[in-house]
Amino acid sequence: MDSFITGSLIYWLVAALFLLGVYGILANNNLMKKLMAMNIMQVAVIVFFLILGQKLGGTLPILMGSDTTVDHYINPLPHALMLTAIVVSLSTTGVALALLMRIQERYGEIEEDDILRRMNE
Amino acid sequence: MKKVSALLMIVLAFMFFYTASSLPQVGDVNSPASQHVSPRYIEKGKKETGSPNLVTAVLADYRGYDTLGETTVIFVAGIATVMILRGKRKGED
Amino acid sequence: MKKGFGSIVLDASFRVLVPFTLVYGVYVLVHGEYSPGGGFQAGALLAVGIILSRLIQGNEKALFNIKGNVALILAGIGTALYALIGFSTIFLGGKFLEYGRLPFSVHDPAELHALGMLGIEIGVTLCVMMTIVAIFDALTGEEEGI
Numbered sequence A: 001m002d003s004f005i006t007g008s009l010i011y012w013l014v015a016a017l018f019l020l021g022v023y024g025i026l027a028n029n030n031l032m033k034k035l036m037a038m039n040i041m042q043v044a045v046i047v048f049f050l051i052l053g054q055k056l057g058g059t060l061p062i063l064m065g066s067d068t069t070v071d072h073y074i075n076p077l078p079h080a081l082m083l084t085a086i087v088v089s090l091s092t093t094g095v096a097l098a099l100l101m102r103i104q105e106r107y108g109e110i111e112e113d114d115i116l117r118r119m120n121e
Numbered sequence B: 001m002k003k004v005s006a007l008l009m010i011v012l013a014f015m016f017f018y019t020a021s022s023l024p025q026v027g028d029v030n031s032p033a034s035q036h037v038s039p040r041y042i043e044k045g046k047k048e049t050g051s052p053n054l055v056t057a058v059l060a061d062y063r064g065y066d067t068l069g070e071t072t073v074i075f076v077a078g079i080a081t082v083m084i085l086r087g088k089r090k091g092e093d
Numbered sequence C: 001m002k003k004g005f006g007s008i009v010l011d012a013s014f015r016v017l018v019p020f021t022l023v024y025g026v027y028v029l030v031h032g033e034y035s036p037g038g039g040f041q042a043g044a045l046l047a048v049g050i051i052l053s054r055l056i057q058g059n060e061k062a063l064f065n066i067k068g069n070v071a072l073i074l075a076g077i078g079t080a081l082y083a084l085i086g087f088s089t090i091f092l093g094g095k096f097l098e099y100g101r102l103p104f105s106v107h108d109p110a111e112l113h114a115l116g117m118l119g120i121e122i123g124v125t126l127c128v129m130m131t132i133v134a135i136f137d138a139l140t141g142e143e144e145g146i
Helices: A002-007 A008-028 A033-050 A077-107 A114-121 B001-023 B038-049 B054-062 B064-083 C008-030 C038-055 C070-093 C108-140
Strands: none
Touching: A002 A008, A008 A033, A008 B001, A033 A077, A077 A114, A077 B054, A077 B064, A077 C038, A077 C108, B038 B054, B038 C008, B038 C108, B054 B064, B054 C108, B064 C108, C008 C038, C008 C108, C038 C108, C070 C108
16 A cells, blocks of 8 residues: 555546546536646646656756766656647647637637537527 | 536546556656666766756757757747737728 | 736835846856756746736836837747757758857867857747747737727
8 A cells, every 4th residue: 555655646646637637628618718627638748757757766857066876866858858848838828818819809708609609690 | 518528537537547557656766767868868968068957958958959849839839829819909901 | 908007016016026037037047057947947937027017017118118029020039049050060060959069169078068058048048038928918919999
């Protein structure tokens, strides 16, 4: 039980966060809430990648003095890759908000059912 | 729609929790993610790039081409946002 | 956002916050090779300093009143700086972004890599900061109608 809590519990928690995000996209009618759920999903994926690079007893990947033992530092590769993912999520949110403003100006509201009803008139 | 998606979430949850048992333990020093190219970055990073910060060394020296592509992505997203909202300024003529 | 929020408390407190934020942003950029930091983090911090002063003071009297078009031009200059450093190593006889052929004279060959990385991070910071300011300006620009 102890090795489950320190070994695998965090994978379950990250999976639960990811599934909350997917449920938020599928089950909401408001377009703004769908956008926020997509952000939650992206954060869950980023945290999952960072967990994969963790080492027991390792510290930040910044070299202290001239000590280059591999087991003393955590893996720097997932951190560098996830910087790209964070910035891509910022860009996607910016473009999505601009599109949302145009939809609101054209159709009058941002509920999905009302937009479909207005498009079919 | 809400009931169907809730059922789908439960099915996906079972799939995730079943495969989470075959992922490596958190903190394992012999996990496959830290085996092939990452020890080389840690051992030779300071000597080849001259910067003790390994994340910046990987991001700007070993994988500098990917960072150029990412900067282009940010720039294009900025252009796209300004272009979408430009018609709103001058009116819809 | 033409008028700004401007009350007495906000006016007095942002004059303390914004200079420290801007200086901290430049500190994080320049120390990107010795402590946690780098180009993207510094770009976000500098953009926060500019946006805070624009939110509180309104669009005319704000510090660093950069419009959306000018911000996009500067973002393009930042990306072009990155690509120019890459192309200049081709003209000096190497591969793309091969820092060992930069024309500076240093004692240690690893110092050339550090100089190349500093130039690249400046380009990335400029691009990220100006893109965030351009997105902010486009999203909050029109409140007085067409």
